[in-house]
Amino acid sequence: MSTTSSNNVNGGIGSGLKQRTQEVLQNDFLRQAVAFTTDKLRTGRLSAAEQFGDWEEWRERGRVIREHTIAHLDYYLGQFADQVRSRGGHVHFCGTGEDAVQTFLRIAEEKQAKLVAKGKSMVSEEMHLNDRLKERGIDAIETDLGEYILQLAQETPSHLIIPAIHKNKSQIAELFTKEAGKKLPPETKELASFAKRKLRQFFLEAEIGLTGCNFGIAESGTVTLVSNEGNGRMVTTVPKTHVVVMGMERLVPTFEDVEVMLNLLARSATGQKLTTYTSFITGPRQEGDLDGPEELHVIILDNGRSAQLGDPQFQQVLHCIRCAACLNVCPVYRHVGGHTYGSVYSGPIGAVLTPLLQQDMKEAGTLAYASSLCGACYEACPVKIPLHDMLVYLRARKVKEGFTPSAERLGFKMFGKVFGNVKWYRMAGKAAYYGQKPLVRDGVIRKAPGPAAGWTKSRTFPAIPKQSFRDSWAELQRELQQDPASREAAASEDRGKDGVDR
Amino acid sequence: MNEQQFLTQIAVRLGRAKPLQQPPATMFNGVPDSYRKRMGQLGQEECVQLFMDSWTALTGLVRVAPVSQAAEAISASIAELKERGMLERVVYAKTPELQSYGVPQVLHEQRLVGVPWSESASAADEEDAWKAALEQLGTSEPGEAGALAGEKWQARSPLLRAVERCHLGIVVPEAVVANTGTLAVLSAGAQGRSVSLMPGMLLAVFPAERIVARMGEVFERLRASHGEMASLPSSLNLITGPSRSADIENDLTIGIHGPGIVSAVILT
Numbered sequence: 001m002s003t004t005s006s007n008n009v010n011g012g013i014g015s016g017l018k019q020r021t022q023e024v025l026q027n028d029f030l031r032q033a034v035a036f037t038t039d040k041l042r043t044g045r046l047s048a049a050e051q052f053g054d055w056e057e058w059r060e061r062g063r064v065i066r067e068h069t070i071a072h073l074d075y076y077l078g079q080f081a082d083q084v085r086s087r088g089g090h091v092h093f094c095g096t097g098e099d100a101v102q103t104f105l106r107i108a109e110e111k112q113a114k115l116v117a118k119g120k121s122m123v124s125e126e127m128h129l130n131d132r133l134k135e136r137g138i139d140a141i142e143t144d145l146g147e148y149i150l151q152l153a154q155e156t157p158s159h160l161i162i163p164a165i166h167k168n169k170s171q172i173a174e175l176f177t178k179e180a181g182k183k184l185p186p187e188t189k190e191l192a193s194f195a196k197r198k199l200r201q202f203f204l205e206a207e208i209g210l211t212g213c214n215f216g217i218a219e220s221g222t223v224t225l226v227s228n229e230g231n232g233r234m235v236t237t238v239p240k241t242h243v244v245v246m247g248m249e250r251l252v253p254t255f256e257d258v259e260v261m262l263n264l265l266a267r268s269a270t271g272q273k274l275t276t277y278t279s280f281i282t283g284p285r286q287e288g289d290l291d292g293p294e295e296l297h298v299i300i301l302d303n304g305r306s307a308q309l310g311d312p313q314f315q316q317v318l319h320c321i322r323c324a325a326c327l328n329v330c331p332v333y334r335h336v337g338g339h340t341y342g343s344v345y346s347g348p349i350g351a352v353l354t355p356l357l358q359q360d361m362k363e364a365g366t367l368a369y370a371s372s373l374c375g376a377c378y379e380a381c382p383v384k385i386p387l388h389d390m391l392v393y394l395r396a397r398k399v400k401e402g403f404t405p406s407a408e409r410l411g412f413k414m415f416g417k418v419f420g421n422v423k424w425y426r427m428a429g430k431a432a433y434y435g436q437k438p439l440v441r442d443g444v445i446r447k448a449p450g451p452a453a454g455w456t457k458s459r460t461f462p463a464i465p466k467q468s469f470r471d472s473w474a475e476l477q478r479e480l481q482q483d484p485a486s487r488e489a490a491a492s493e494d495r496g497k498d499g500v501d502r
Numbered sequence: 503m504n505e506q507q508f509l510t511q512i513a514v515r516l517g518r519a520k521p522l523q524q525p526p527a528t529m530f531n532g533v534p535d536s537y538r539k540r541m542g543q544l545g546q547e548e549c550v551q552l553f554m555d556s557w558t559a560l561t562g563l564v565r566v567a568p569v570s571q572a573a574e575a576i577s578a579s580i581a582e583l584k585e586r587g588m589l590e591r592v593v594y595a596k597t598p599e600l601q602s603y604g605v606p607q608v609l610h611e612q613r614l615v616g617v618p619w620s621e622s623a624s625a626a627d628e629e630d631a632w633k634a635a636l637e638q639l640g641t642s643e644p645g646e647a648g649a650l651a652g653e654k655w656q657a658r659s660p661l662l663r664a665v666e667r668c669h670l671g672i673v674v675p676e677a678v679v680a681n682t683g684t685l686a687v688l689s690a691g692a693q694g695r696s697v698s699l700m701p702g703m704l705l706a707v708f709p710a711e712r713i714v715a716r717m718g719e720v721f722e723r724l725r726a727s728h729g730e731m732a733s734l735p736s737s738l739n740l741i742t743g744p745s746r747s748a749d750i751e752n753d754l755t756i757g758i759h760g761p762g763i764v765s766a767v768i769l770t
Contacts, residue, residue: 257587278742279737310516
């Protein structure tokens with residue numbers, strides 16, 4: 001497992017999950033901020049989709065384009081690389097994050113770079129690139145406002161689109177005050193204007209601009225970048241060298257296809273019709289151009305992605321376009337925020353992607369349990385990735401690989417035995433009925449023992465009735481054979497007893 | 503890992519012995535047909551109206567004028583921008599089209615320092631002339647970030663450093679998208695990437711025929727004009743409103759790194 005730059009990840013991804021959850025549940029600001037922002041983004045997405053019309057048709061088209069591209073990734077990657085080169089760019093294929101780091105370091109060394117201005121790039125987070133550059137005395141400055149705030153706070157993003165979702169104005173003012181060397185008020189306008197002036201200096205002085213890639217267009221070798229702030233444009237306009245780091249799955253065949261994906265992405269991410277800036281970068285500056293990078297390098301990263309290809313359960317995870325719509329609807333993410341996941345990617349997509357990319361079911365695989373399997377993520381996904389199914393497959397994989405606690409395994413073994421045998425089942429029901437007696441008050445259990453204690457912490461558990469459904473079945477069957485009128489009468493009488501509709 | 507190994511590994515996982523060499527058949531081509539059809543039915547006037555609605559919804563300013571009165575319209579739009587913030591120095595694309603609309607004269611009349619995006623403007627003597635013009639206006643201080651930036655920046659081209667100090671950039675978009683309120687700006691030669699990015703304000707001037715209903719039509723036009731995208735300039739930007747951020751407590755901030763005020767002059 002790779003090291004992490006974050007100081008807010010306690011313990012391993014899996015083994016520290018519970019503790020991080022406990023901690024975050026005490027943090028009211030964070031929970032409110034995450035709930036507020038995710039609500040806003042979700043509402044924006046729904047109204048943008050509604051306004052646009054035929055949303056399901058768009059989703060299906062998006063899914064089909066992604067499915068086709070991934071199913072023929074060997075062809076499209078080859079085509080993309082050839083096109084980048086034919087336009088004067090350099091392409092580097094890297095199997096692991098470490099390969100990609102080494103490749104970047106070679107370029108930085110050749111350019112004698114001391115300062116790298118970074119646009120938003122989740123892949124570079126995957127590579128833990130900033131730390132590695134720091135070791136070599138190279139400063140990498142995050143220029144997305146949210147990412148810049150987090151860099152000053154020495155934290156990692158907790159949301160794909162709004163990375164500093166968990167920070168409030170006072171905290172940001174404190175960070176900026178330290179950086180400015182003078183007191184800054186907790187006012188959005190003043191804080192933003194400080195960041196703007198400060199970051200512009202970095203844009204002007206950086207030798208290398210580093211970006212991710214939202215979509216690579218195979219037919220022309222074009223790198224597509226979206227940003228609302230314009231930092232993505234700055235780092236691809238001023239520095240003399242532009243380095244792109246991209247996940248190998250981030251392709252579409254043609255410009256026509258990117259129209260579909262851009263419409264889906266902006267609406268799903270923020271509810272905008274289109275992100276403010278969509279930059280199509282095709283090679284370095286050309287003869288006669290007076291600005292733009294002189295050199296363009298594209299680093300294409302595998303880092304666990306190819307292992308998903310050909311796997312019927314998980315290949316579709318590579319369809320993801322990183323819009324974060326699944327985070328915004330997830331009841332779990334909403335309560336715990338991004339850092340609780342302890343990994344670069346959070347929310348439902350993070351819970352699936354992290355164990356797959358790291359190929360680690362023991363620690364990272366635990367994230368599959370950080371979900372309620374409600375399926376809201378699938379409903380929100382603009383390319384229809386069945387994340388809720390994948391979460392179940394991952395849980396199964398974790399069991400199969402033997403990484404679940406032995407008590408749990410024993411429990412489920414017994415469960416299987418009891419439920420697989422009528423006699424055992426009946427006996428267990430009786431035993432439970434008599435066994436619960438000391439715990440039942442007024443027909444409910446308020447404080448259950450052992451693993452059931454978690455349930456009764458915030459809810460009551462209904463007592464097991466003396467007569468089970470199986471016991472009543474013979475009588476019910478007789479009732480069913482009666483005429484409908486008397487059955488209705490019997491039912492209403494039954495309702496009248498305790499006022500509860502059964 | 504080299505390219506061949508990388509691609510072969512992918513091919514093998516996908517059930518092929520070696521990477522696919524022939525383009526695979528596709529069952530789709532871009533956007534859903536119903537959308538293509540619906541947007542295709544919009545006439546020129548409807549597109550102009552739709553663009554204006556989308557653009558103003560993004561806080562964009564807009565003015566429509568006959569092409570014979572282009573200079574007057576540009577002048578009026580610049581006057582409007584002057585009320586919004588400091589405006590003394592202007593960088594503009596040095597294209598014949600913008601010249602024909604009379605941009606240099608308008609700037610002169612408005613007593614603005616005009617920086618044409620051209621090779622000659624980056625020559626040292628041009629910079630001296632520019633400096634002299636600035637002194638005349640009493641604003642010879644360099645841009646704040648430019649002044650703070652170190653010698654690496656000072657060694658960059660005078661043109662680039664001049665743009666950093668401009669308050670307004672004037673561009674001619676290649677096409678304009680009505681339904682999203684988007685300028686499609688190509689950057690090459692006489693129109694640099696910086697022109698529509700570095701100054702705090704942006705003015706786009708274009709004939710109404712450039713407005714198309716949806717993004718895909720921009721690509722159709724570019725396919726026709728740039729050899730099926732083979733000769734596409736290195737930079738195409740779709741600009742949809744002012745630079746913005748919601749990264750501080752979800753509070754919308756306008757004008758982070760790119761222009762915070764955007765304006766359009768549509769010529770009919």
